[in-house]
Amino acid sequence: MAHCSPASAIRALQLELKKLNDEPVEGFRVRLFNDSHIFEWEVALFGPPGTLYEGGYFKAIMRFPTDYPYSPPSVRFLCKMFHPNVYENGFVCISILHPPIDDPQSGELPSERWNPTQNVRTILLSIISLLNEPNTASPANVDASVAFRKWKDSKGKNKDYENIVRKQVRATRLEAEKDNVTVPTTLQEYCVRPTASSSCQDPSSSALTSYDHSNDVDFYDDDYLDNNDDDDDGEDDDEDVGGDHRDDSGVGERRRGAAHYGEDVCPRDDECEGDSGHGDS
Numbered sequence: 001m002a003h004c005s006p007a008s009a010i011r012a013l014q015l016e017l018k019k020l021n022d023e024p025v026e027g028f029r030v031r032l033f034n035d036s037h038i039f040e041w042e043v044a045l046f047g048p049p050g051t052l053y054e055g056g057y058f059k060a061i062m063r064f065p066t067d068y069p070y071s072p073p074s075v076r077f078l079c080k081m082f083h084p085n086v087y088e089n090g091f092v093c094i095s096i097l098h099p100p101i102d103d104p105q106s107g108e109l110p111s112e113r114w115n116p117t118q119n120v121r122t123i124l125l126s127i128i129s130l131l132n133e134p135n136t137a138s139p140a141n142v143d144a145s146v147a148f149r150k151w152k153d154s155k156g157k158n159k160d161y162e163n164i165v166r167k168q169v170r171a172t173r174l175e176a177e178k179d180n181v182t183v184p185t186t187l188q189e190y191c192v193r194p195t196a197s198s199s200c201q202d203p204s205s206s207a208l209t210s211y212d213h214s215n216d217v218d219f220y221d222d223d224y225l226d227n228n229d230d231d232d233d234g235e236d237d238d239e240d241v242g243g244d245h246r247d248d249s250g251v252g253e254r255r256r257g258a259a260h261y262g263e264d265v266c267p268r269d270d271e272c273e274g275d276s277g278h279g280d281s
Contacts, residue, residue, distance in 0.1 A: 006066040013038045013064060016120050026191045028124045030062075039064045043075070045124065046184055047169060051132045052162055055185045056169040057176035060090075062120070072097045072114035075127065079172055082164045084134040084145035093140035096126055 017038070020030050027048070033040040041062040047053030059078045065071040075097065077090040085093050095112040139145035147161035156162065176183050184190040 009064065009066055009068040010038050012069055017041070020120065025121055025125070027128045030120065030124075033061060039066070039068075041120075043124065044181070045128055045131075046190065048128060048132055049185060049187045049190050052165045053131050053169060055173060055183055057172040057179075057181060057183050059172075059175065060092075062123075069116040069119065071099060072118070073120075073123070075123065079175065080168050082141070082144050082147075082161075082168060083131065084136050084139040084141055084148050085130055086144075087140045091140075092127055092130075094123075094126060094130060096123060 017030065017032070027046055029044045031042050032038065033042045041064075043060045043062055045056075045058045045060065047056030047058065058081065060075055061078060062073045062075050064073040075092040075094075077086060077092070079090075081090060087093060096114050096118055098113045100113045100115055134145070134148055136145040136149055144161070147164070150158040151161035173183065
């Protein structure tokens, strides 16, 4: 496999960052985590209207390898995210973030994995789609997968999953207020694309706060599954997030041997199984 030099990766990332700022894509905003470090980006994803995640402001960090785009970046949410395809420490498990290697045990087709034609835009749009259409066949978070399936199969009558997600969405709104970001809540607001001249002045593209790496451990609170009684009484019981349409991209399959990535990317399976190995039922 061909590899590019760090200088080539820097140039590629500079061009992508400029294009995303000049021509914003609905659903997310990006900026550098540190102006002097192009290999680490801050990302804000907005919850899609008409889903449980509507009105959410989900901050994440993307770390790029020095041979990008020949190897994929990692994506880790900095806020709490109870989702079948997000590890409890925030790392996203999605096929296009897996290296293009032959791994029959993963259950993934080579075409579903990373290739150099992918970019930040395709990654983030895939993650936004993943929020609403998780893959529960081989989850990164077993508890979230079980809760989602119970919620979906009961057509919203079992509210454990919904209550947890809505609680986390409310918490992100407080973060958006701190960052002086207006989160889109309607389809019209969500899909409007600012002009290139105005996008550079949009505070939502540069207001992400600094990430405290000291919070990497004990990322997840234990009380989320038990503390579901404080949800708003007026929530819509009939939302059918997930629908009947499965994303064919193979998102969310558990990655075997993920230590290939290094410690800054997807955690090793033995660590994750210790966190969420309650068994799927």
